[in-house]
Amino acid sequence: MLTDILNVLSPTNLSFLLSGLGLTLYMSAIIIVLSTILGTILAVMRNGKNLLFRWISSIYIEFVRNVPNLLWIFTIFLVFQLKSTQAGLTAFTVFTSAALAEIIRGGLNSIDTGQTEAGLSQGFNHFQILIYIILPQAIRKMLPSIISQFVTVIKDTSLLYSVIALQELFGASQILMGRNFETTAVFTLYVVIALIYFVINFAISQFSRYLSKKWEKAMS
Template sequence: MRSILTPVNIKFLLNGLGLTLYIAVITIVLSLALGVVLAVMRNSSIKVLNKISVIYIELFRNTPLLLWILAMRFLVRIGAVNSGILALTLFTASIIAEIVRGGLNSIKVGQYEAAYSQGFSEVQVLAHIILPQAIRNMMPSLLSQFVTVIKDTSFLWATGIEELTGRGMILMGSFVTSDQVFMLFIILSLTYFVINFILSSIIRSQQFKFATS
């Protein structure tokens, strides 16, 4: 254990953790924005927008994330980290789009009709009336997906990105015994667990708050 948790190794892994969280946060922000747009497009009465959204969502939801990570890394020349963020964003947006669409569809049709009768435009109805209510319904699912994004960053080590798992793989190459490798896996697992457990606890508290309010 001591041979693994040296100051140099700890700093090395913490830097990887920092990159993991950076990628996750950027991915969450971008995929949330894109997911909302896709959800609105899918609910749109304009058939072209609806079809584009359906094709996008079904394409990404029915193909492996790792495939897109590899494709973006080798087909798009924007750097390893940026290509990883792009792949995660495109993939995650398709899932968030369905979550947001479910939230939008949970609002009764009468609220749309009442807003339109008052002269609100479609954009105004979504921005001021529907989305604020829908967010309440979709928040637990969105937070759960954000936890998944943090775990999904571990796939990026396959393209040489030195996030937490990637740096763990690098350290593994310097160990010679199975006990050291096993302990390293435990350390990586516990790190992911602690971060995601904290976020999951927040999710549960939010779910309880929504259920009692």
């Protein structure tokens, strides 16, 4: 039993897992940045006065959110014939941006309309009011939900191995499991992978709580 555990935790295997972790974090970072930008644009479009933009954003958000992410990964990979990494980034950005758009829209709607009126009275245009007045306040309110979505992205990248054979963290562990059939070795790998996901996501959640408390003190 101890031999199996030591074999699984050998430097070579750990290095292989870390390479998978690096790909997971790299992809998650890109997905989060792109999805936040696109999600913000969609939220502003859906809240805007332009009827065409509102319809486009509404259809996009509702359709994408109600189709499983797994199906988006599979469809984009096959239809557009992209490489695995590109397909994964595209599918996750499409799906996550729709989820973030609703979170951001809720945050924007939570800000009193008097803020906009006050900004207009001071000579700001609508874009300046959005950037300098509305968004900074909205971010404080929607931060926990946004961080929760970011954590979901990191966890759900594990779907990429089963659909498009991308060797991210979970995919790397599956490859190692194929080389180690002993029950103890497989169990050890599962524990190691679970701990890695937990540490990363718990750290992100704790940082979110820290920021929320810091902002609450600053506003009090």
